[in-house]
Amino acid sequence: MPITAGLRQEITFLHAQVCQALADPKRILILYALADGPRRVTDLAEILSLPQPAVSHHLKVLRERGLVVANQEGTAIYYALADERVIQALDLLRDVLRARLAQHAELVRQFSEEEEK
Structure with a gap:
């Protein structure tokens, strides 16, 4: 069954919502903390040195x-990852970031060499 334009648009919208949830560094830290197993809000607040109301808010977004x-x-x-593959996705994004940073470091090195001439 082919995917209709409307269905494709809805899937893309849902994808964007997940990406928006990942756009906050604190939420990423919460997800990594949950990779070790289920935790209470108070546990997460202590581990991440964040106020409990802030952790509750971020968990609400991640649940939604x-x-x-x-x-x-x-x-x-207790809060837990809905799917362990979320961590794999975050790790993959970090690998992409690491590669980009390496490219930028090489550009900086080349620029510095040109400046020294």
């Missing part, structure tokens, strides 16, 4: 975008 899930155990709510 389907990147984390919440599970209640007694009176505690």
Whole structure:
């Protein structure tokens, strides 16, 4: 079944929403912290040295975008990655960034050599 233009647009919109959720460095730190296993808001706040209300807000955004899930155990709510592949995606983006930084470093080196002539 071919993908219609409307469906393609909806998928692209959802993709952009996930990317928007990843656009905040604190949310990326939260996701990496959750890679070690489920955690409570208070645990994340302590680990990341962030105010608890800020962590709660970021978790809300990540939940709305389907990147984390919440599970209640007694009176505690534990947050976990919705899909472990999120970390693989973040790691891949870091690899791309690392390659770009290496290219920029090479340009800076070449520029510096030209300046010294």
